[in-house]
Amino acid sequence: xxxxxxxxxxxxxxxxxxxxxxxxxxxxxxxxxxxxxxxxxxxxxxxxxxxxxxxxxxxxxxxxxxxxxxxxxxxxxxxxxxxxxxxxxxxxxxxxxxxxxxxxxxxxxxxxxxxxxxxxxxxxxxxxxxxxxxxxxxxxxxxxxxxxxxxxxxxxxxxxxxxxxxxxxxxxxxxxxxxxxxxxxxxxxxxxxxxxxxxxxxxxxxxxxxxxxxxxxxxxxxxxxxxxxxxxxxxxxxxxxxxxxxxxxxxxxxxx
Numbered sequence: 001x002x003x004x005x006x007x008x009x010x011x012x013x014x015x016x017x018x019x020x021x022x023x024x025x026x027x028x029x030x031x032x033x034x035x036x037x038x039x040x041x042x043x044x045x046x047x048x049x050x051x052x053x054x055x056x057x058x059x060x061x062x063x064x065x066x067x068x069x070x071x072x073x074x075x076x077x078x079x080x081x082x083x084x085x086x087x088x089x090x091x092x093x094x095x096x097x098x099x100x101x102x103x104x105x106x107x108x109x110x111x112x113x114x115x116x117x118x119x120x121x122x123x124x125x126x127x128x129x130x131x132x133x134x135x136x137x138x139x140x141x142x143x144x145x146x147x148x149x150x151x152x153x154x155x156x157x158x159x160x161x162x163x164x165x166x167x168x169x170x171x172x173x174x175x176x177x178x179x180x181x182x183x184x185x186x187x188x189x190x191x192x193x194x195x196x197x198x199x200x201x202x203x204x205x206x207x208x209x210x211x212x213x214x215x216x217x218x219x220x221x222x223x224x225x226x227x228x229x230x231x232x233x234x235x236x237x238x239x240x241x242x243x244x245x246x247x248x249x250x251x252x253x254x255x256x
Contacts, residue, residue: 005037006209013210017057017217021064022225023174023233024159024181025240026057028247030214031155034206041203044095047155048192048201050210055189057214058182064222065179076180079140080187083148087191090152095199131171139169144184151188152195159185160240174233178225 012033020026030053034046131139143165151158159181166177196202225233 001038001206006206009034009037009206010209010213013053013057013213014217017053017061017214018221019217019236019240020054020057020159020214021061021182021218021221023163023178023237023240024161024185025157025243026159026214027054027155028157028240028243030054030210032247038206042201044196044199044201045203047094048196048199049203049207051189051193051196052202052204052207053210053214055186055193056211057218058185058189060215061218061222062179062182062186064219064226065175065182068226069176069179071179071183075137075140076183078137079144079184082141082144083151083184083187084191086145086148087152087188088195090149090154091192091195092152094153095195136170139165143169144187148184148188148191151185152192157240158188160237163237174230174237175226178233182222 012030016026016030018026019029027050030050031047034050035043038046143162147158147161147165150161162181162184163174163177166172166180167174170177172180193202225236
């Protein structure tokens with residue numbers, strides 16, 4: 001791999017970190033670009049290597065958010081453990097079977113998410129009434145289990161799905177939802193990294209430079225999201241959902 005290719009990959013990693021820090025969806029930028037620019041490498045090696053910059057960017061974005069957002073650390077610890085194990089299981093399954101059969105299902109879900117989020121102008125702009133402790137724990141477990149597994153198995157858009165779940169099920173606003181999504185993404189990325197390390201699917205000469213650039217983009221994106229607030233994050237959320245919808249539509253209807 002030449003230096004020009006690495007520089008282009010790093011540019012995509014910076015942009016991915018910026019977008020992902022605001023509302024998730026950085027994998028929609030980083031993953032396709034890397035697969036196109038590194039056709040000589042096995043797909044598992046590319047995906048495994050990208051988990052390092054994803055983790056790096058998410059870590060630095062999370063540091064920005066936790067300074068300002070209230071977090072129930074006891075509940076979060078449970079979610080982190082479940083998300084880690086679910087992502088590990090999802091990545092293991094990815095190495096065994098194709099995930100193509102899931103994409104039409106995800107496409108249908110994304111259409112619903114896009115319509116609902118656009119139609120409901122107040123979606124995620126303010127916190128809703130607090131649920132009972134029992135319901136909060138139940139929803140927290142379901143979110144961590146389902147989206148954690150999805151992130152390990154398929155990946156793109158997982159951060160946006162986490163934001164949507166936190167707003168819809170736990171009543172968070174966009175800023176609080178983004179903060180929690182980053183922390184859960186740390187666990188899912190770590191779960192996938194653990195699996196790919198065991199499989200030997202990480203190319204460090206790509207992963208480390210991209211990780212540095214992803215982190216720089218993430219810090220800038222998180223600071224912008226915190227400064228501009230919920231309406232700015234909602235706009236980004238809609239843009240990322242639309243981009244995810246286009247990506248999955250291409251995979252389902254046109255890609256052979």
